[in-house]
Amino acid sequence: xxxxxxxxxxxxxxxxxxxxxxxxxxxxxxxxxxxxxxxxxxxxxxxxxxxxxxxxxxxxxxxxxxxxxxxxxxxxxxxxxxxxxxxxxxxxxxxxxxxxxxxxxxxxxxxxxxxxxxxxxxxxxxxxxx
Amino acid sequence: xxxxxxxxxxxxxxxxxxxxxxxxxxxxxxxxxxxxxxxxxxxxxxxxxxxxxxxxxxxxxxxxxxxxxxxxxxxxxxxxxxxxxxxxxxxxxxxxxxxxxxxxxxxxxxxxxxxxxxxxxxxxxxxxxxxxxxxxxxxxxxxxxxxxxxxxxxxxxxxxxxxxxxxxxxxxxxxxxxxxxxxxxxxxxxxxxxxxxxxxxxxxxxxxxxxxxxxxxxxxxxxxxxxxxxxxxxxxxxxxxxxxxxxxxxxxxxxxxxxxxxxxxxxxxxxxxxxxxxxxxxxxxxxxxxxxxxxxxxxxxxxxxxxxxxxxxxxxxxxxxxxxxxxxxxxxxxxxxxxxxxxxxxxxxxxxxxxxxxxxxxxx
Numbered sequence: 001x002x003x004x005x006x007x008x009x010x011x012x013x014x015x016x017x018x019x020x021x022x023x024x025x026x027x028x029x030x031x032x033x034x035x036x037x038x039x040x041x042x043x044x045x046x047x048x049x050x051x052x053x054x055x056x057x058x059x060x061x062x063x064x065x066x067x068x069x070x071x072x073x074x075x076x077x078x079x080x081x082x083x084x085x086x087x088x089x090x091x092x093x094x095x096x097x098x099x100x101x102x103x104x105x106x107x108x109x110x111x112x113x114x115x116x117x118x119x120x121x122x123x124x125x126x127x128x129x130x
Numbered sequence: 131x132x133x134x135x136x137x138x139x140x141x142x143x144x145x146x147x148x149x150x151x152x153x154x155x156x157x158x159x160x161x162x163x164x165x166x167x168x169x170x171x172x173x174x175x176x177x178x179x180x181x182x183x184x185x186x187x188x189x190x191x192x193x194x195x196x197x198x199x200x201x202x203x204x205x206x207x208x209x210x211x212x213x214x215x216x217x218x219x220x221x222x223x224x225x226x227x228x229x230x231x232x233x234x235x236x237x238x239x240x241x242x243x244x245x246x247x248x249x250x251x252x253x254x255x256x257x258x259x260x261x262x263x264x265x266x267x268x269x270x271x272x273x274x275x276x277x278x279x280x281x282x283x284x285x286x287x288x289x290x291x292x293x294x295x296x297x298x299x300x301x302x303x304x305x306x307x308x309x310x311x312x313x314x315x316x317x318x319x320x321x322x323x324x325x326x327x328x329x330x331x332x333x334x335x336x337x338x339x340x341x342x343x344x345x346x347x348x349x350x351x352x353x354x355x356x357x358x359x360x361x362x363x364x365x366x367x368x369x370x371x372x373x374x375x376x377x378x379x380x381x382x383x384x385x386x387x388x389x390x391x392x393x394x395x396x397x398x399x400x401x402x403x404x405x406x407x408x409x410x411x412x413x414x415x416x417x418x419x420x421x422x423x424x425x426x427x428x429x430x431x432x433x434x435x436x437x438x439x440x441x442x443x444x445x446x447x448x449x450x451x452x453x454x455x456x457x458x459x460x461x462x463x464x465x466x467x468x469x470x471x472x473x474x475x476x477x478x479x480x481x482x483x484x485x486x487x488x489x490x491x492x493x494x
Contacts, residue, residue, distance in 0.1 A: 030450075
């Protein structure tokens, strides 16, 4: 089994406190990102590469651990849309969302999730950069 | 530098001036062209310290004689002539259709967000906006005109890279003139290739950006040069120094600011949560527990029109994870004015409904 410490030692992954990270199949948040379970959605098909997927450059990174590779399809959110993509975690696998400095890690059990970015009201609604 | 002149078929520049900043370079170039800047005017534009250092640098290197052939730059890449000749060369080598197709395909890589746009937003644009703001009075016209003519490496870098890549993809050796200019641009900051002189400037001594690549520093200049020319910026917007120094602007100063962009920057710098408390914003309903964030609460406040554009409400919440100093960072997010309660406001920021947000099991 891949430990979180091993994940965090991967090249390009900078972080953090390798404390207990509960594996959750419900909704969870990391800073300005929210992951919502979407059991009825079409599963993602693009394998997460060994180095992970940078959901937000230099901050939030998604990693695939254990079992078959997790999958993540990027959805082009447009200038103000909040959806970043769809994550599918196969049975036996775990996906970790890690942050470069500010937030603890989150772990996802099997299932399909929609990952969204927070927005705020502005003259033109823009996504938050935390 | 001499190679850049030689490959352009020009005699080497007889005089070389090194200045510390783009503003210093523009002042030196104006002076060489017979338009010296008065010390008191420069002090108004750059501050007394930077003005003195700029003029000291200039007078150590220049005896006051105007250049024999001043005027507009006609050096190695003047007025786009180099770029036009390189495109013609590509068309001769590949044929018109293939050359244009290659050029367009490379454009997607080099023009947009990947390089050209990022360099402009993160470097040239804010510096030029800052200097344009400082050089508004008519006496500054000669300096402002020279700034517009500078070879700005941040603006040139993507053109140089795109042209080099075009020749590489075409299997054609990079022309000497392009290679020489590329080499010159790598070794200097902004510069002015003049007919018989060249004015060179140093790179900045401070260059700080936020995660999106916009100039940003919360406690000092985002760009600075050795002569004391400084640009303060908040997430890409040039701002007065006192907006980011110390505690930032107080509430009364923020509310008196006519520029909405500066007002927003000042509130963000002070912190929306702190601003809400200091300004005595009326709270909407009671605080509610933040789902998935045990012990933390969500609060909603009225945000009167004029502070953040139209009337809005302000959600104040806290990070799930403590900062390294153990405190939980609090922050405020403006939300639409018709949102009824704190949990609905937090749900809106994530684009979900209240029930969806209330189901969050863990927040980090």
